[in-house]
Amino acid sequence: MKRPELLTRILITVAIVGAVGAPLYIWSRTPLIHAQMSENGGWSPDVLRAEVGKPLHLKLTSDDVMHGFAVGQMDMERVDVEPGKVTNITLTFDKPGIYTFFCTRWCGLNHWRMRGTIEVNDSSSDPEPASIPLYVSLHLDIDAPHDAASIPIDQPSAVRGQELATDLPVDLSAEYYRSHSPYQAFNDLANTALTDSQRWDVVTYLWQLNTSKESLVNGKQLYVQNCAACHGENGAGNGVFADDLKAAGDASAQTMAGAQSMTMQTPANFTDPTRMLGASPALLQGKILRGGMGTGMPMWGSIFTDDQIWDLIAYIYSFQFEYHK
């Protein structure tokens, strides 16, 4: 074989091997976390590992639509994960445990299923045991109906309630507020001389007393980011995914439990006084922490802190009560 032929063959071989090998090598050494809509697989990989105190560098990319990334119960700025682009983020954990990372953009009907976990180890200490939530210690059956037997005819007023409450033996503590529904508090005022309307005013005052402006602001932000997609910005259960959820419920009802499944897929309506005035903060805490079994309501216990959940509950009640006027 002549020298030019030989050299050319070597050159072509090197070029082809390089064109195949170099991208494959670089690609295999660049671990990306891919985000896809839940229907297409969600996060991949969805289980990550980290060490306490050691920075965890992540490269996130979306394979379909705009997603977002945040880690539950962690003070961090949520970041966007754009289609075809790579977002770099560095996380450092100061406590061991299993953290949940989740999508923060309403990417699709099953957006809330887009979750993964980060297992953070620390050889020097064990994870802190979780405290028992209030709804568990109160033995509340959060799947049973808790509707209020009666509701106010007019919108109750905290201002009027404050004037009425001064001479009454009302328990204004946070413990009472969290463990009682507005309707239970209304009932506890049955032995007073107040009219029904006045009793609802006092209940409203009681709820306002346990609701700071700051918690309403925080709760609203959490609600808008995480809840409004299904429950609607006005709380009426008519968010942008509500119809799709109902349709999915209709479809599942054909093979599952019939009408019950179908109705369970409808997001709760927070403007419905019968439902909301019968629900205690502890009950709502349970619903938020654990989620709705067999429904589209996700569990938020691994994402929200306790304080965030109480703020969210305070905001949800504002669909019923007229505060701070």
Add this chain to the structure above:
Amino acid sequence: MAKIELTRSLFVKNTLKSRYPQLAVFIVMLIVYIFAILAGLIGTPVGSHNFSIVFVWIAWWAILILIAVPFFGRGWCAVCPIPLPGEWLQRGAVLSPPDKRPKWLNLRVPKMFRNIWLQNISFLLLALFSSVLLTTPNITGIVLAAMLFAAIGLSTVFERRAFCRYLCPVGGFIGLYSQTAPIELRIKDKQVCVKCEGKPCYNGSQAGYGCPWDVFPGGLTKNTYCGLCMECIRTCPHDNIAVNLRPFSADLAKPSTRMDEAFKAFIMLGSAMIYASVLLGPWGTLKDAAYNVGSSAWFVYTFVFLTIIFGILPGFFTLGLLQTKDSTPLKQRFASLSTALIPLGLMFWVAFSLSFVLTNASYILAALSDPLGLGWNLFGTANAAWQPMLTSILAPAQTLALVGGLIWSARTAQKAANEVKVSSIPVIVYCFIVTSIMLWLLL
């Protein structure tokens, strides 16, 4: 305008005769091609950020249809990397003179396939799946790889570049439209070829290989099947091959008589109109049908697509021809006068391509900096925002292309009609109607 022989320049001639400049381009193109396949398979599935989609369907397509084909004819075929591995395997060499004994089966392509019907079919297959192909990187990667392996496979079974000549989905229309290009490869003196012993341009010699495109340069009268590979310039012992600059559409003065080429013109014309409707039009149902490959709506779309191309467009064309009484057989009139659709089809594609190329060209910057979607920023343009370009000139440019194409086609129709001695009016009216429809679709 007279022809200008470019190969009179020693620099041009020597550059074309030497294998090394072409080889250097080939190697670069092959690397880019293989990279495009890999990018399609392992890169981001987001088409607008994947090198394979952006570089094949935006950058390459823009260069091909807006520059290469109109100005250089089969210029792309001259540097296309797809046939190279198969050809090197077939020859058993890259540079060395050919062996007398073939290394593989070296069969002749059966006569029934020695036309462009297979290319018509392969183009239509890609066209029918194009909504998915043009947007899904791994499908693009698979198709690019399949073309490479098909070319290799055919090279081991058949002689010469069977893939390029008879199967390549883009080769067919490049050949058709190359007739309009202002560049050609031709012999200088026919008598020299007649007397030439052994016809090394076709059969090969120690100086080079026989025409890979299965063309005897001595008989070349149009660009359609000359791949501009320059092998004959190297093998001609009499320096009788020239590359010429010439007036646009010089080949169209000699109308085709082949039905495969005639239908190619209709396929390209119809595809441009359907693409304009699906990709640029406001009809969501149509778009859904085209995208949902395999669905019943897609089968309806396929039926309509094929009906337009093989029924409606040629049907009305034939009806127009029947308006004039003539002794020339209808089939011959059909084939000859369809030549008039070649410039119009090319301009349809130019006008259509301007839309999506100018709209999507800004993706090229991002894909250049991060071709595999791994978070690189090689040229600082990875985060370049999508921005349609030159939107203010788009509509005027498209109008100019379409009206120019209509005038060009009308002139071609007159020449073709003179050849077969019939009236050109029905064809001109036909061209006017389809141009009006295309204008409505695009503007």
